[in-house]
Amino acid sequence: MAEKRLAAFDIGGTTVKLAFLTTEGEIIRKWSIPTDRTDKGSRIVADIARSFYKELKADGLTTADVLAAGVGAPGPADPVLGTISGAVNIGWPNGYPLKQLLEEAIELPVFIENDANCAALGEMWKGAGGGAGDVVCITLGTGVGGGVVSKGMIITGVNGAAGEIGHITVVTENGFPCNCGKRGCLETVASATGIVNLYKQQGKDAPDARTVFEQAAAGDAAAQYAVDRCAFYLGLAVGNIANTLNPAKIVIGGGVSEAGAALMQPLEKYVREFTFPRAMDVLALQKAQLGNDAGVIGAAYLAKVMSVS
Ligand SMILES: [Zn+2]
Structure with missing residues (x-):
């Protein structure tokens, strides 16, 4: 058969x-x-x-x-x-x-x-996770999605709310309001809309995240600041996740990750700054592969x- x-x-x-x-x-x-x-x-x-x-x-x-x-x-x-x-x-x-x-x-x-x-689970099995059993995925799209895989299994929590990485609070004062009802969630500063939020905070405007990255590459200081703050808050969340879970890989996917090195380079710097050294020793930060x-x-x-x- x-x-x-x-x-x-x-x-x-x-x-x-x-x-x-x-x-x-x-x-x-x-x-x-x-x-x-x-x-x-x-x-x-x-x-x-x-x-x-x-x-x-x-x-x-x-x-x-x-x-x-x-x-x-x-x-x-x-x-x-x-x-x-x-x-x-x-x-x-x-x-x-x-x-x-x-x-x-x-x-x-x-x-x-x-x-x-x-x-x-897909990235863990066949993508950037490369089969490593301890993988965290963060998807930077319209919102910020997350999934935590430990020893090959999803961590679901008591009622399925584990891994809501987009709702980790990273801004504690005057944070932007989030769809979930809280303020200052990672999603409000590290999603496509979040980067635009940070740019607008500098008195500027852009139709989408791609434009902010383009402006940053062209030397616009406000756009460079927005990208740096996005990487900072993401690095803060990633560091704390790594300290909690000690994963082999943290995989970054979604439309915003298409910005490539413009985001990943400052992100690496902040992740190193916020991650406990022993956890950092085994941690690899990677772009998602499976789309x-x-x-x-x-x-x-x-x-x-x-x-x-
Ligand atoms: Zn939220």
Whole structure:
């Protein structure tokens, strides 16, 4: 009998990415469908199931050829109840029973996790983590996402809120307000919008983070200050994370990381400044490698390890 496949679904606000992978994490096939957010996202599960069966049949296979499915979804996942909360951009109510609904729809074991955690598992398994079991991923996009992998497993915490690195408080006085209700979160200064926030604080304006980096490269002092402060706050968070977890790798991904050396060089300097020397000895700071595939690769890893344990 041929070796079984893994199925992986990465549910986002505009598209659902789907993939079949080998149990070694190689993508056999990947495709995507639009995320139907109408009627509070109530059609999403049925859409995934229909697309999954169609592609499975196209390969001449049945569910008996699939070991399990792993799913990444945008919100804290309850590891015991199999529910997703806070998926406001899809329309799901808090405590949405994603695991149960998908298991009924595709008749396979389903394992769910927060999407940022799935991306961290993906980078750990097949990307910048290089298989090291202790990896922290920080994604700098519109917001700041995080995932903590320790000994090969995601740290979920008691109710799925572990690894919310974007909400580490780094500015203690007059911090910008955050979507979470707090002020001064890492996300308010190290995301794409955060860098623009820091630039605007200097009395300047820019439409996006890319422009701020361009202005900094062109010698604009306010833009250089904004980039330096972003690296400082990120370095402060990374240093404290490294002191807490002693990981082998901290992987930086997302659109803002495309700034490359302009961000990574000052970041390295601040990480060294804020990290306990013994933790620094083994720490490597790296750019993410898998891009948009990190989510499905991580979801497949989740399906693999959870279905054998
Ligand atoms: Zn926050």
